[in-house]
Amino acid sequence: MHTKAIRLSKNGGPEVLEYVDVEVGEPGPGEARVRQHAIGVNFIDVYFRTGLYPMPLPSGLGQEGAGVVEAVGEGVSHVKPGDRVAYAGRPNGAYSQLRVMPADILVKLPDDISYETAAAGMLQGMTVWYLFNRTHQLKAGETVLFHAAAGGVGLIACQWARAIGANLIGTAGSNEKVELAKAHGAAHVINYNTEDIVQRVMEITNGAKVPVVYDSVGKDTFTRSLDCLQPLGLMVSFGNSSGAVPPFSLGELASRGSLFITRPSLGAYVATRTELEAAAGDLFQMISSGKVKIEVNQRFALADAAQAHIALESRKTTGSTVLLP
The missing domain is CATH 3.90.180.10 (Medium-chain alcohol dehydrogenases, catalytic domain)
Structure with a gap:
């Protein structure tokens, strides 16, 4: 046919x-x-x-x-x-x-x-599911940084984090998108075109920085994302909307306090029928x-x-x- x-x-x-x-x-x-x-x-x-x-x-x-x-x-x-x-x-x-x-x-x-x-x-919802349940178990009271907070994945993440009771610091590229992310549950939103991301994260966390950064933007935000992490923090690079992250020295992770980094994708987290049913069921x-x-x-x-x-x-x-x- x-x-x-x-x-x-x-x-x-x-x-x-x-x-x-x-x-x-x-x-x-x-x-x-x-x-x-x-x-x-x-x-x-x-x-x-x-x-x-x-x-x-x-x-x-x-x-x-x-x-x-x-x-x-x-x-x-x-x-x-x-x-x-x-x-x-x-x-x-x-x-x-x-x-x-x-x-x-x-x-x-x-x-x-x-x-x-x-x-x-x-796709976007099960992505948030694995980011908050498997890559890192997001807990109530925890503060994390999430780039592109007004995008498809971002708006779901704002709401999901609010439901957990976590403080999501979002980034967005316009005042309209900042308001949108806030309306969906982000605790703070940084306009990356008018504000310094690292400086604002330092201010919001009273200098403590964050334990996890979720970054789907890639090339444009990668180094700043690393700079927002606490020692032993986790960099979750799950996309590259601005272009692929260029090669970098592993020493960059050591100099910032023994950081962890992962490059996850949905397929690996729903590889079995049981995992897929669990992810879709939760969503x-x-x-x-x-x-x-x-x-x-x-x-x-x-x-x-x-x-x-x-x-x-x-x-x-x-x-x-x-x-x-």
């Missing part, structure tokens, strides 16, 4: 994204065919499009979506036709009306959570309870995926962005 999808045959700017007809067949062993109702747009999609993260071409794009199972292949028992499902993870190919995909990344979607909420929240519970609201602030037609990328890369977006097939 025919369906519409976004494909790219070469790396480059948003213009390489093509809206084309593709053929979708029956699911093979371990696969499911899903008719999508909403598709998440994330910065990782930009990295694959530009070639920062290499992938074989031609290819689809996108790692997150929600919809209804139409058919399942041999050996698939955890979902069945008619089930509402959501997913986040490889392989790329979410930018499509219909797709045949590995069934092992699908989780059942509770009835009280919409397709848009799930498509916008799975759905946070959403259903009202403690975390997924803010879908931008919607684009699937055909306009290139426009969604332009908006994301120009830092014009807040919260989450979805494509509607």
